[in-house]
Amino acid sequence: MAKKEKEIEEYLTHLYVHVNEIEHFALFSGLSVQQFIKNFSDLSALLLLKHQYEDASFNMHTQLEFVVKEQYNHFLKDYAERPSVLCLLDFSDERKLNMLSPQEQAELLYIAHKKEAFRLPFYHHLQNRFVYLSDEGQQITKIYFRDIEDINKLIASVFNQYIHEKMKSTAFWRKKNNVILPELSIEKVDAYADYYEDGVLMSLFKLDKTNYGIEIRSLPENIFPDEVLGDLKDHLDKPADLLIQF
Structure with missing residues (x-):
């Protein structure tokens, strides 16, 4: 002391910081999406469940938008200028998005709407490590972690x-x-x-x-x-x- x-x-x-190890999530205040992505910059792509980014790519199967690693800097700059509610998760390859079942797609929409999951939100096809959920001012950020050590x-x-x-x-x-x-x-x-x-x-x-x-x-x-x-x-x-x- x-x-x-x-x-x-x-x-x-x-x-x-408030960690819930059983449900594999943590609550943060004082954390920005810029800090998060800078730390996990090796993520291949981000599926945008709720956002206001206008230059994202579109996946026909899920009817959801996404950004790839090369777009991260532009995405973060745009978000800094126009902060909004932000919900996203990482995934490895767009082809894997096309393998998501209707049930899995419904779960993603539920997470974006409720900012909670009714089961651990980690999907075999996506191989996602995280689900990131924040309010407009990033006053509170909730992140689900596949690996709690992260x-x-x-x-x-x-x-x-x-x-x-x-x-x-x-x-x-x-x-x-x-x-x-x-x-x-x-x-x-x-x-x-x-x-x-x-x-x-x-x-x-x-x-x-x-x-x-x-x-x-x-x-x-x-x-x-x-x-x-x-x-x-x-x-x-x-x-x-x-x-x-x-």
């Missing part, structure tokens, strides 16, 4: 991305002085996985010139996830439950 109380301005960024990978990536992007303005200085940026490891995130099942606020701050810390605060069960970041001051007034240093 930190040795002294910090002002809210001393924190760099925050992420709310949650730890994503959490580590969000904080590492933030640190790297914040240091871009001093890239010349960093190269000249051969400074190596700290990296939050997946193993350190995984070490505290039990906390995420109850819902936590993870708050990044700088410990010193070369090291960072993340305070973890367990949140009460009756909070609304989409209001966590709006109530930051109230949450940060309470002592952290633990500190990850890296």
Whole structure:
């Protein structure tokens, strides 16, 4: 735990995480689709279940639209300019979309409408790793994970991305002085996985010139996830439950 109380301005960024391992999903607040796709940039294609992107390709069998890897940058730029409700999942090949049964297609429409699944939403033909569901302002994002370990990978990536992007303005200085940026490891995130099942606020701050810390605060069960970041001051007034240093 930190040795002294910090002002809210001393924190760099925050992420709310609530993991449901049984149903293979996690709730996030403070996560953007840009951060998600940047971390999983190897995904072959994205099936768009609900969106407002106008340059997507169209699949006749499912009557749904999709984007391939080469379109990701344009897709994300368009979304940043015109944020909207976004529901998508990854898939390996368009030919596999044509193999989806009427029942499976109905399940996809149900997921997009209800933002929930009545069985694990991972399909043999699609070989999808994720289902991504967010509201218009990305105040709350729900992601189904085929491999639950990918949650730890994503959490580590969000904080590492933030640190790297914040240091871009001093890239010349960093190269000249051969400074190596700290990296939050997946193993350190995984070490505290039990906390995420109850819902936590993870708050990044700088410990010193070369090291960072993340305070973890367990949140009460009756909070609304989409209001966590709006109530930051109230949450940060309470002592952290633990500190990850890296």
